[in-house]
Amino acid sequence: MSDVPSPEVAQPDDVLPLGELEDVDEVLDAVVARMGGARRDGQHEMARAVASALQHGERLMVQAGTGTGKSLAYLVPTLLHTVRSGERAVVSTATLALQRQVIGHDLPLVADVVADRLPREPSVALLKGWHNYVCKHKIAGGYPAEEDAALFDVAAAAPSAAEEHPAGAGREDSLGAQVVRVRAWAEETATGDRDDMVPGVSDRAWRQVSVTAMECLGPTCPLRSECFPEAARQAARAADVVVTNHAMLGIAASGSPGALPEFDVLVVDEAHELPARVTAQASVDLTAPAVERVARLARRHAADAAQALEDAGSVLRTVLTETPEGRWADALPPEVEGAVRAVGDAARQVVSAIKQDSVKAGASQGDAGGALVQTxxxxxxxxxxxxxxxxxxxxxxxxxxxxxxGSGPGEPTRINVAPLDVAGPIANALLADRGAVLTSATLTLGGTFDATAAAVGLGGGDYRASEVPSPFDYGKQGILYVARHLPPPGRDGTDPRVLDEIAELIEAAGGRTLGLFSSRRGATAAAEAMRERLDVPVLVQGEDSIASLVREFTADPAACLFGTLSLWQGVDVPGDACQLVLIDRIPFPRPDDPVMSARAEVVAQRGGNGFMAVSATHAALLLAQGAGRLIRRVQDRGVVAILDPRVAKARYGSFLTRSLPPLWPTTDPAVVRAALRRLRDEQPA
Structure with missing residues (x-):
């Protein structure tokens, strides 16, 4: 935990000229009126704080409670500021759902309302990673056919891609039929954006029609003038506001600043996700199958180097077969280091053998240019x-x-590498020398901004803070129940007493339950037990796509939905369908998690409390996100039930509860069951 106290709450009225404040308020009122909504004081408070931060080039952290309407609160001042100042803003989201809301609804609405208040019409653009766009040159045969397996597990720089493109997407079609559909769609799409194709296709099919930025032929491509990702980048370079995602911020922070256009203002929504997304983008792995596949690609173009790379891959496979799992604290084991060095030397030979001139010369010769640059x-x-x-x-x-x-059959052993800390890259590449707004419903952990600020490189207190209250009356709308009487969680599966508690709570609620579990095994075991005991539908993550499960859960008031991490964040089920949120245990990271354990060790070596700074902070963030699934509207009522008694008994319990919405607290199971029955009985049959 940082020893630097959180800054005082921002007072935008004191630092921004009154006329500009009135303008922000007036435009926000007009936008909300256009939507048929009502004025929210917290939304205006946030908008004024954002306007002040942009005007003065400051870093602002805004915790805006659920229901504040934070996207409009930052879009209105951002659009006014960029057009008037000539600066460019990048707005980043963590999820596809919010990205669609911003680019498809909120930004066009705000732009329309502010147009007559500005010297010119504002322009906006959407920017994603290269691989998210179809490649016309590849469709035309400019690259060799992809093999079945992906070369590397390279992130496509799309937020929460799994929620939109699950492994089973397009499963009703054969691979060939999916590719044919994409080819036909590519002739009529104006964007080439994968997310604009409905219905979508599987990842395997998409690899047949797209390339990464490194595989692109660049200026030598014969279809450069028709390139979708290049068109998206040109639009971004001309726009006032560019909407992107945290994965793209991660690419820029990891040493590729050209991934984004030049910008003067950064707005990060769902900012609690940023450190994890930047970490993911900066993490890579090495496997023997990946090395062997590159060797196969290289046979046509660099035979001698390809043989050396194939030999190095074989050595790596043998070495990793005999290497135990676990983290290496200071250096690679000697035999692993030797194998990795052989891979690096052979890969360098392949790169040297394929001259850039050869790539240019082959660009117009069938798939020759594509094959060379791909290799x-x-x-x-x-x-x-x-x-x-x-x-x-x-x-x-x-x-x-x-x-x-590998956790499944055929999955290879991997050497994984991840950054220990991303605070420096975030601060230096994304936040330095520009105005920035970081906002989320969960920025304060343990009651302060310290932990989140430190995670994004603002631990020295170089930021202003604003805590905007939610329009919800949490104390009257919901109950926080901690099952103090239950045994602490063990490693031998779910205790029968916990299953009894789950059944009693669901029965009292009449279904209407979102179950958030710390493991897939726990969710499945609880679902099987409830299906045997209760006469309510129990849906389980993994049995269908998340979107389909949420739709089914929302449509049936008696249903329960059990799952793991994907349900803890981003699931929005307002109304009577979700009146009980069950959390089975404190979501601490696994003790053997390599990155978390290494970060905790570093904190301890510096004299801090590694458990509180890393494990407790991680758990507090997830608990806050999970508890936030309950109250989504002013009319919502319900219970958050945490079945882990450590929240009430352990010394760190108060740190965790200070991170949660201020629901009415109790440890009395009879009180909670009675409240759930009253809510159940109030609902129409």
Whole structure:
């Protein structure tokens, strides 16, 4: 935990000229009236704080409770400021749902309302990672056919891609039929954006029609003038406001500043997610199958180097088969280091053998140019991973490196590398020398901004803070129930007494339950037990896509939905369908989590409390997000039930509860069951 006290709450009225404040208030009122909504004081408070921060180039952290309407509260002052000042703003979200809301509804509405107050019409653009757009040159045969397996698990720089593109997407079609559909769609789409294709296709099919930025032929591509990702980037370079996602911010923070256009203002919605997304973008892994596949690609273009790379892949496979799982604290084991060095040397030979002139010369010769650049870029990725593993970053505590076994049949053993800390890259690449607004419903943990500020590089207090109250009366709308009488969670599965408690609560609520579990095994075991005991539908994550499960849960008031991390954040089920949120245990990270354990060690070495700074902070954020699933509207009523007695008994329990919405607290199960029955009986049959 940071020792730096949180800044005082921002007072925008004192620092922004009154005329501009009135303008922000007036426009926000007009936008809300256009939507048929009512004025919310918290929304105006936030809008004025944002306007002041942009005007003075400050970093502002705004915790805006659920129901505040924070997207309009930052879009109105941002659009007014960018057009009037000539600056460009980047607005980033963590989820596809919010991104669609911003670009498809909120921004056009605000732009229309402010148009007559500005010297010109504002312009907006949407920007995603290269791989999210169809490649016309690849469709035209400019690249060799993709193999079944992906070369690397490279993130597509799309927020929460799994929620929109699950592994089963397009399962009603064969791979060939899906590719045919994409080809037909590519001839009529104006954007080439994968998310604009309905119904979508599987990841395997999409790989047949898209390329990464490294695989792109660039200016030598014969279809450059028709390039969808390049068109998106040109639009972004001309726009006042660019809407993107946290994965793109992660790419920019990880050493690729050109991933984003030049910008003067940054607005980060769902800012609590930013450190995790930047960490994910800066993390890579190395496997023997990946090395062997690059060697196969290289056979046509660099035979000698390809053989060396294939031999290195075989050595790596043998070494990793005999290597135990776990984190390496200071250096790679000697045999692993030797295998990685051989991979790096051979990959460098492949890159050297494929000259850039050869790529240019082959650009117009069937798939020759595409094959060359694909091979060269794949070998370059291998070389960069090997070089990072062999650098001093592990010894200097910049990276965390560990070995992991595949969890399923055929999954390879991996050498994983992740950054130990992303606060510096976020602060230096994204926040320095510009106005920035970071907002979320869960920025204060344990009652202060300290932990979140430290995670994004603002631990020195170089920011202003504003805590905007929610329009909800949490104390009257909901109950926080901690089952103090239950046994503490163990490692041997769910205790029968916990299952009894779950059944009694669901029965009292008449279904209407969102069950948030810390493991897939726990969710499945509880679902099976409830299906045997209760006469209510119990839906379980993994049995269908998240979107389908949420729709079914919302449509049937008697239904329950059980799941893990994907349900803790972003699921929005307002109304009577969700009146009980069950949380099985405090969501601490696993003790053997390599990144979390390494971060805790560093805190302890510096004299801090590693458990509180890392594990408790991680758990507090997830608990706050999970509890936030209950009250989504002014009319909502219900109970958040935490079945882990440590919240009431452990010393860190108060830190966790200070991070939650201020619901009315109790540890009395009879009181909670009676309240749930009253809510159940109030509902129409």
């Amino acid at each position: 060269r870029s794949a070998a370059l990725v291998l070389f960069e991973i090997a070089d990072r593993l062999l650098s001093d970053r592990l010894k200097n505590r910049q990276d965390v490196v560990w070995c992991s076994r």
